[in-house]
Amino acid sequence: MVLNMDINKEMYIWVDTVFRKTKKGGIVFDGNSFDDEMGFGLEKRCYEGEFIQLSKCGSVKNFGKISLIHYSRFGLKWIVNTDNFTMKLPFLLTGNLAVNHVYSGEIQIILTDNAKKKIEKYSDTDFAVISENCIANLSIHESSVFMDIFTDKINFKYTDLSKEHFCFEGYDDCIGKINI
Numbered sequence: 001m002v003l004n005m006d007i008n009k010e011m012y013i014w015v016d017t018v019f020r021k022t023k024k025g026g027i028v029f030d031g032n033s034f035d036d037e038m039g040f041g042l043e044k045r046c047y048e049g050e051f052i053q054l055s056k057c058g059s060v061k062n063f064g065k066i067s068l069i070h071y072s073r074f075g076l077k078w079i080v081n082t083d084n085f086t087m088k089l090p091f092l093l094t095g096n097l098a099v100n101h102v103y104s105g106e107i108q109i110i111l112t113d114n115a116k117k118k119i120e121k122y123s124d125t126d127f128a129v130i131s132e133n134c135i136a137n138l139s140i141h142e143s144s145v146f147m148d149i150f151t152d153k154i155n156f157k158y159t160d161l162s163k164e165h166f167c168f169e170g171y172d173d174c175i176g177k178i179n180i
Contacts, residue, residue, distance in 0.1 A: 010096040011047040011066065013078060014137045014148075016089060016126060019071065026079040028071050031090070032128040034135050034169055047095055054150065055091035056104035060084065066093070090137065090148070098152040102134065103161060103180060107147050111176040118168055129175060131164035138166070138175070147178075 012034035019028040046067035053060045064082025071077040080093075092099070111119070119127070119140065127138045129147075133156060136149040149161065158180075165174045 011051065011094055012096070012135055013066075013093045014126065014128060015053075015091055015093050016137075018085075018089065019074070019077070022079065024081075026069075026081045027085050028069060028077050028079050030074070030077050031093075032126055032137065032169075034128045034130060049095060050097060051093060051095045052097055052099070053085070053087040053091045053093055054099060054101055055087065056101060056148065057088055057091075059101075060087050061097070092135075092137075092148070092150055094150075096152055098154075099150050100152070100156075101148075102151050102156065103147065103149040103158060105146060105180070107145050108179040109145050109176050112174060114171075114173045115168070115175040118171075128169040129166040130169055131166045133160070134164055134166075136166060147180075 013031055014034070015029050015031040017030040019030070021027050046065060048065040050061065050063050051066070053062065062082050062084055064080055064085075066078055066080045069077055069079040092101075125140050127140075129136050129138045133153050134149050134151045136147045139146040139148075161178075161180050164178075166178060167174055
């Protein structure tokens with residue numbers, strides 16, 4: 001798959017859990033990254049600068065440092081040092097200030113066999129998925145499936161979503177036929 005939205009040059013992290021503030025003022029959080037570099041892009045282990053928190057509820061522009069931390073009993077998580085990290089969960093955290101929210105809501109999907117196997121293997125409910133022009137969080141809860149979709153393409157329209165072929169991050173196999 002050719003990506004028109006380069007996930008390897010910017011930070012993209014789907015935040016679904018905030019644990020707590022540390023004694024030094026950092027906020028520990030968890031979620032899913034959109035690349036295999038823990039969400040920071042190629043060869044990076046932290047991000048410092050402007051970023052946005054983006055969801056269907058709106059966006060919050062911020063400045064700070066985001067890095068990795070080993071959080072006792074929970075493993076490797078992210079930590080952010082900033083003055084304001086108060087957006088309602090879940091949200092996309094990104095250094096790409098051109099990203100826009102495209103869609104949040106329930107979808108219908110016919111999963112491929114490979115997608116079913118991956119979902120069963122990881123027994124997770126949230127998955128980072130990518131297409132040529134978008135990134136999204138796929139949430140599976142019992143018989144309902146939801147997506148939160150984002151893009152940095154200026155002229156991208158909601159109606160264009162039917163043309164996108166979403167894959168799990170790191171895989172070229174399409175996850176299935178999506179109807180919104």
